[in-house]
Amino acid sequence: MAKEGADMTEETQYMIDRNAGKEGVIVESPSNAKEMRAVVLAGFGGLNKLRVTKKAMPEPQNGEVKIRVKACGLNFLDLMVRQGNIDNPPKTPLVPGFECCGIVESVGENTHGFEIGDRVMAFMNYNAWAEVVCTPVDFVYKMPDEMMFAEAAAFSLNFVAAYMMLFEVAKLREGMSVLVHSAGGAVGQAVAQLCSTVPNITVFGIASCFKHASIKDSVTHLFDRNTDYIQEIKKISPDGVDIVLDCLCGENTGKSLSLLKPLGTYILYGASNMVTGETRSFFSFAKSWWQVEKVNPIKLYEENKVIAGFSLLNLLFKQGGYNLVKSVMNKLLSLYEQKKIRPLVDSLWALEEVKEAMQRIHDRGNIGKLILDVEKSPTPLMANDSTETSEAGEEEEEPEGDNDSKERMPFIH
Template structure:
């Protein structure tokens, strides 16, 4: 992997020299802007709202790092962004994505701590699904030499979120028990690995039955999400569990609270049950909302239970806790270098295959993280139906069910 970093550095330096010497060749005559490929969300709705097109390349501002992107992370949150079910999303058209990895291409004024050619991973407040991103230096971290770009794009959001929920919010200690939903996903696998770094922690994983064979060894006890897991867990731990990590919401909120033992902590960090179809459904949203247990503070007081919420992106981009996240990242990179944790990559997809990658997440077919590989070439089938755009980047509407009849196969990592 160190060799990969060296090769990538030479490639980047050559590219920069070429741009300096022949900058006019890369300039659009109409807008005088260098171009890049990016995934554009034209409006909130179904998969047909996504299109890969060309747009002006950003340049770093004061305190920012410009990154030539190699890989981007794809999360269930991105489905919610596409549907417009997140709180206060930017007005479309927009470039989705919150995490990426790549090579430092240039630095803004007064940006310190990085050099051109550094291999990095970064958080981005939208705009990650593109060939180039610019983000404040506080959100950028150097990659270990042995870490691949795909691993780095799968590392930052999942492992930082999992670590902070377990150790900062729930104060995980030896001998405790943790129940995690979506145990086969990126965060679920990160939770399982981090729990294994603490002695005698019991992990109850909830996942779709078809994932059990692949993830059985990562948890202590594994249950089908479609069965009555409450009774199964209570057979093993009659007093309940210490920590519940819930990314589903809806009816699972009440179930999670009922499983907590005294002084236990329930943490809500997502609401994937709100997404039931390709487009936003008010009925589904309302149903999930009314299924949420109405929390009575007096009952919490009487039962000695803790209920908490966690959003890493809000912590970073709205609440300014970059230094805390940096300290967590340092600890995680130490664990990675000690080979105690390793991100699980489900599959690699070209930017032009973003619709199919999103469908895989929606179907909950992934084990680990889905990655958009910026340098991966799409299949010929992709090239004909995912990249056609006008010069302005406007998409043509296509039937919502158009993709159902087409076979798409990811590159399984």
Template structure:
């Protein structure tokens, strides 16, 4: 575990929010395993709303598995949760995070299929960014022996989402073509790998130019996100593409629909264009919404096009399709064991470095998945530098707000 107490640097100590840890005042000390470290979101807003604090350790209820967390996945969706731009978020304070990997520590009553000591990965309906989580058994999966904990934390959400969009929604088959935005991200790289398991699939990837060297071998054609990619795609494929996977929304919706071949499928699975600054911006939201092409059902009928949406978390936690997801996970683990797919991990961060990790996602700087490594000690220099940069950024925002 990351060292605490006397071994913890001053830079890290001041990140621990004592006020948020009040709920643990009446429980036994962490030495008796009644408390744990967790990332707490005190309220919706900027990076300053995140703190590492002590929290009462959960215990498994009936049908739940208690997991000693080793690694957690960090997604763009978590950034949107922090800003409060998602629909019906829980009332803060809350512990963010939707996926993790670790070791089974105990199980609740009437919980079958797992034993203490099993290496697992799991979906969690919030609360994943902590040393211990409890989640229903239907959301837990055993890890392959060769899979590391960071890989497992990078696997479940990205690959399940990519697989279901390609095969369950769009019915990807031999010889088809796919355009994917944010091709350098965790889902983008999962899409590229899964497409490679189907013969003669052409992948058009859109990504920032500084990522091209690292990911050019994973896709067939790669374009800079700041160029007119529509014209570039049409030069290579005048009829367009069969599948468009869009995590951006805004003006890209109309462009994606325009690129579809007859019987093609456009899938929206994110709206990262609505996030521009550090905090929620009504202007950015309104601009992105205004840029979305208003879909005319008659036009879809005339052009033989399909438009769809996909949210894995809603499918799991609101619509109860965990059995379908479990079937998909079995197929994905078979592909992993056959060495046909492998999650791409961008970097590992300590819980105390969550602000820096989240900023890297905000800057679209990651290639693959960012991981919070629960046992990683924070880098003192990084923490000190980031706190200084954050203070300067908040000062600049406050200054210009007064002009």
């Protein structure tokens, strides 16, 4: 399995490099084209709730940029959104997705800093998984000339989150130690790369064993998530670690807190343990919540420990933190141009293959980031048995467990 993951990343990289010469070409859309393809979530639940449909093309409003999308990022949060497993979920039907990249097609009134033809990446408050998006200029960033679209779609959310947790919240500095769960994922690999920019940082990574061969060089020490990693880490560092980055929650919360040194910082930035089946499970949610160690403020005071939470999307879209994020993005783009960091792309998928892409994340099979490539053609089997395009946008029901019995096709051809 480890070799399969490594080969997949190499093949994906070949696809990215092969298309490098095509990225500067701007394809003009017909002037009468008023519709676009988009992935639509018809209702909360399983994979059968997703469809590629035709939707009216948006036009930029005051202060907005219209982007012809080339690629979109797919995150574990998107699985939780699909299930409705988040606080205050939006109403369906909706177009999922929180990040994309592409070419500026037009700009609204009072929009400054961008011109038609600019290559950009953007954060979205939903609606990213479409051929065309419109978003306020505050959430749009120019891509470096050498950055490919697949890289851009893998860059913004993961690297900004990793940077802000390490440097803005936990104040990472020389000589510290970091424990990162899901070290093989896109955020985990971003954390590892950013830690390498600071001298003498020890990174403890937790990941499924089949990923170890592919990511072992990115961290200092690597452990199987199914072993007693607490004791293994204490053998190496009896005092514990300075920073814990936890995207799992549940029983890992108490374990991680027990590893913190005095003045150490634990940061929760996800709750993937609450996703077990294809649809939302109240039992899984309750079990995961029950396993969270109840935090005693007096104990924190006595042990000099810090507990924090981090949600980049809430910071951007609910708490007005876009100026801080913009300053972080500038630092990250500088590191990219210095070749100190580079996003790791696991695989590319057509919009019509979104179900299979989501299943790969659900199975924790990815090493790095999964990308929806808007211009990629689906493989024949995927086009027939997964997300069929519907002119009317109506949902066509499938048996809930049907996808589990179907053969998984190779991700890249």
